[in-house]
């Protein structure tokens with residue numbers, strides 16, 4: 422495991438070995454069955470290319486009324502619980518007592534991307550955000566705490582974990598592209614990113 426500090430982001434390369442990555446994919450399967458992935462629409466009416474769902478007391482949704490956390494999937498059911506295997510990653514890398522109440526599950530298929538944004542819909546920015554990469558490689562771009570300016574990019578591979586906290590908690594970031602089929606972890610290819618946050 423190597424650790425990279427980039428603009429305050431703590432990037433733990435290879436934090437999860439293959440067995441732990443496979444275990445996470447296994448615990449995600451029933452979650453994706455009971456809370457299926459959906460394609461959010463932004464407040465301007467554009468469909469995002471990434472498909473999403475959540476686990477936890479709160480899930481992140483976006484539609485014509487804007488971005489928000491809510492207790493139900495767009496189809497009306499409660500979100501499944503966050504599995505212990507995922508909470509363990511949070512505990513390992515943050516060392517804080519508090520547990521996340523939202524695990525956003527992003528699925529990146531071929532040709533998908535995530536524009537530069539801040540994670541700023543949470544109530545308290547003193548808690549870190551933890552992001553777990555599973556499956557195909559992704560080009561992660563890190564900017565600044567205000568929009569624009571120079572950026573730096575790093576490839577995230579399956580098993581990498583990123584902690585965004587402290588002064589970097591509100592740093593802009595995004596995914597430019599994925600290398601489709603670069604990993605064999607997910608049977609149909611693509612990438613899953615789990616984002617753990619204390620939302621409320």
Ligand code: SIN
Nearest residue numbers: 527535552594596614
């Ligand atoms: C995000 O910031 O919403 C996702 C980051 C990632 O996919 O690695």
Ligand code: MN
Nearest residue numbers: 538539540594
């Ligand atoms: Mn984000």
